[in-house]
Amino acid sequence: MYKVLNLVVLMMFSAVLHSKNIYLMRHAEKIEDGSKNPALTTQGQLRAQNIADMLSQAGIQHIYSTDYQRTQLTAKPLAEFLGIAVKSYDPRELEVFARQLKQEPGNTLVVGHSNTTPMLTYLLSNQAVKNLDESDFDHVFQVIISHDEVSLNEFKSQPSVATNKLTEFKPMHDHFFKGELVFNYLYQGDVIGESKYIYTTKEGQYILREQRHVESMGIKMDSQISVDHETLMPIELTTMGSKEGPIDIAFKWQDDVVTGHSKATRERFKAQGSIELKKRIRSQTLERTSVNMLAHLMPVSEHESILLNWFDGQDGNQRLIKITNHGKEQVTVPAGTFDAYKIEYSGGAPSLNYWIDINQPKIVKVELIKAPWTYELTSFKPE
Secondary structure, three states, X not given: OOOOHHHHHHHHHHHHOOOEEEEEEEOOOXXXXXXXXXXXXXXXXHHHHHHHHHHOOOOEEEEEEXXXXXXXXXXXXXXXXXXXXXXXXXXXXXXXXXXXXXXXXOEEEEEEOOOOHHHHHHHHHOOOOOOOOOOOOOEEEEEEEEOOEEEEEEEEOOOOOOOOOOOOOOOOHHHOOOEEEEEEEXXXXXXXXXXXXXXXXXXXXXXXXXXXXXXXXXXXEEEEEEEEOOOOOEXXXXXXXXXXXXXXXXXXXXXXXXXXXXXXXXXXXXXXXXXXEEEEOOOOOEEHHHHHHOHHHOOOOOOOOEXXXXXXXXXXXXXXXXXXXXXXEEEEEOOEEEEEEEEEEEOOOOOEEEEEEOOOOOEEEEEEXXXXXXXXXXXXXXX
């Protein structure tokens, strides 16, 4: 659970007196200039300074960073304030580095990357951690090592949208596509499988079904989700099949309480085996599969974005998703050439781009940002 920042700071400082604290974070916002070693944006520089302010009295004795500008510049303000040299570590040798950190006396700050920080946090704490999205820059993990006990806290650096009000919006129901969409599933540009979206309605509900089959990777999944027609609030989700192991997911929603289980193979740093849940979630929280399949119903303009919260049945976590409209562009896929508009879902780990047909609203292409996966429409069959 995320705490209000000033309360967390008090907690951190009280812990300093009795234990060893290791703070882990991803680098701050980087310039998207296409280079392999970008510097920080203006906001990234502000975040780095805020981190220095936040940890200035936390008794930090060691600061580690990878050998990239974005991590070095994130660590720099605190290092300069404390007069501590920033030491390098190899992100490819996280298990060795974790053993070193456990043995080294004193409090430590480690600045890393979205694909290294969760795993290093897990190796130090032996507790499940959420993966980080390309748009996540505000997560801070605190591993507290006290004698034979280890605990883990998570909180936010500033600026953050963690407590921002979610956007109230009305779905574009006239854009609902009733029928079937079939996509090629591509990895690094090669077709390796197929995904099918099926859309129907029933008694005030949208009934959505996704069937995904990638034989070479042992993926065969069948998901069905029902949501309220007016609000898109989830009612029931089931997923069966296999993906690196058996999948058995079943959840039901009643008001803001979600109940059910999730059995799936997950990254090593996440919860393993079957997760049993009965918990209250943030009000107005939607469900991941339905939000993805209903991208063409999202009323996002080029001038205003949408902020929503979704629940992910794969790992039982919630995430804030920002939906942004990037304007019109023509896109060609096996099903034809379409006049489309492009929207981005950032925060989903991974973030996604969608291309939506303007003339007959439907999804025609999906691209995982910073990952080599793409869906391209091959055929569509309106009911």
